[in-house]
Amino acid sequence: MGVNTETGGEATGFSQRLRSVSKRTRGALVALPPVAYLTLFFAIPILTILSFSVRVQQNLQMTNELTLDHYATVLTSETFRGALFYSVRVAVITTAIALVVGLPVSYYLALKADDRFRNMLLFLVIAPLWINFFVRSYAMIQLGSPQGFINGFLLSLGVIGEPLRWLVYSQPAVIFGLASLYLPLMVLPLYAMLRQLDEAWLEAAQDLGAGPLRVHREVTLSAALPGMILGGLFVFLLSLGNQAVPRILGGAKNTTYSESILLQLEGSVAWGTAAAASGVMMAFVVLVLVGVFYVFDMEELF
């Protein structure tokens, strides 16, 4: 009894002390660890890079002299502009493919799949993320090579007369590789949204005169929209920045934007130019995000 009173008293004392701290101070205490983490590993590196982009480089040293030359170099460079267009085009097509493939998959998972198999099917959707990406890419090269399974199959059927050479080391190969890599990131948000779809909505829409296609346009797509935007952003931004897939599956003809930056760092050791190119990329991404959030009110979506 006495012990109980003792501990009870202490607890009261502690919670009283906590209560005497103002609400604002308590909020700040809670926010401290994440803020510290983000500052250390996110803000500082980015600010460092941004500072590199406006400083003059002398040999392997960044001076404190300010300049906009790096940006001028990047913005007037045919190479960088071409690389940006190429990367954006690849990312847009990849996102579109992921969306077209991801919608029916997530619709099936969310609404049609048997409850007993749903978890297993979800596991299968996520599984590609667990298999080492390089292993998978080399397997894809095997599949698509002129002597590979796909060409062999099509040749034996007589669909094609000679092997398709664009199945590997090409833009379609890069897009296919990226789409299969990031498909789970499209499927999962779509699935989360469609799980909340009430089948009575579909029935109500039909009852009110919507044919089968119209029902899906008005109800399924509307319900999936936040997932489409979230998944679309994931796939687009990650495809845009990905540099490994194009390196393995892409041909020598096209260079992605990330690869161009890497060439500046590794080849030319032009830190300033690389940093400015990164700055341009960051500005582009922020622009895309602002645009998306402007068109779709995020508050309303989530």
Next chain:
Amino acid sequence: MTTSSTRSEPATETASDVAVAVDGLRKEFGQLTAVDGVSFTIRDGEFFTLVGPSGCGKTTLLRMLAGLEDETDGSISIDGADMTAVPAEKRPTSMVFQDLALFPFKNVFENLTFGLKMQGESKSVRRERAEEMLDVLDLQGYADNEIEELSGGEQQRIALGRSLLTEPDLLLLDEPLSSLDVKLRKEMQLELRRIHDDLESTFFYVTHDQEVALTASDRIGVMNDGKLVQVGTPREVYEEPATPFVAEFIGDTNLFEGEIDEADGTTVETDSGLEIVAADRDDIPDSGRGFVSVRPERITVSESSVDADNSFEGTVADRIYQGDDITYEVTVGDVRLQAEQPAADGDDLLARGDTVGVGFDRESAYVITE
């Protein structure tokens, strides 16, 4: 597609008087027969309520009318047209769902006018019609609100309005009031009836709540175990139940099983040992098994013996005070009778254990032979 002008014209007394004809309708789900050969008609402009306990098949029947469920056998015709091959989106029906099924990603205006949009109406027409409907629903100025900003009762009215705006020949309601609290439910019952009368449309209402059925409907169908047991006006169904099930499901009753004896007027010797003099009717057989139903509010309880066709002495076993009236449970021999009395002065309430007289006239004893 009906136009507002045809809707407001009075129905002419022809075959079009029948809005819906259901004939031999069956629905099987595997081994289970949900709807077992149901036939009835709904008249144009009628408020028809289908009541029955949960799982009796009433919702399945409603969904077949809407076209959301295919019938196993039988037929449905609406305004003389066979509906068998007509998909839900092409039927002249509209349904108010049990959980409303409002689209949460669309605002009030978009929800209300969804049907009109499907019919290809322009946005300006839709705006106009939505404003009119919000007037009818007493929700002026709500057009641009989100659904989640509305209260339960308001959402209810939007769901109703969304269906009404398609101007269905038949409005189907699937217990849409069940999620509301008692007070709001009563309000909405009357509101439904008012809207029905204003629009002169045909309502088919499905519920397990016999109170809604009695207060709002022109006619009631009672369903049990997949079969339609009785169809009639609320008064007919309450006063002249066709089966013991109807007697017990619609309102409360004292139900006795026994032997019918017509030798000296209608008398029923109950198995529990009472002799009850009942109302005479031509369709009661001279002898055989039967039931007799006596409504609690028809039974008088008094400190002295009751002067009535049926008069017994009993003991008060329980007293249930309900504010406006009191239900006494009185034991007569082995029988427990429920008697409902208006609560007059609280002073002369009978107490548990009091010896009392109970009685009722023969007109209050209704014989049921199945």
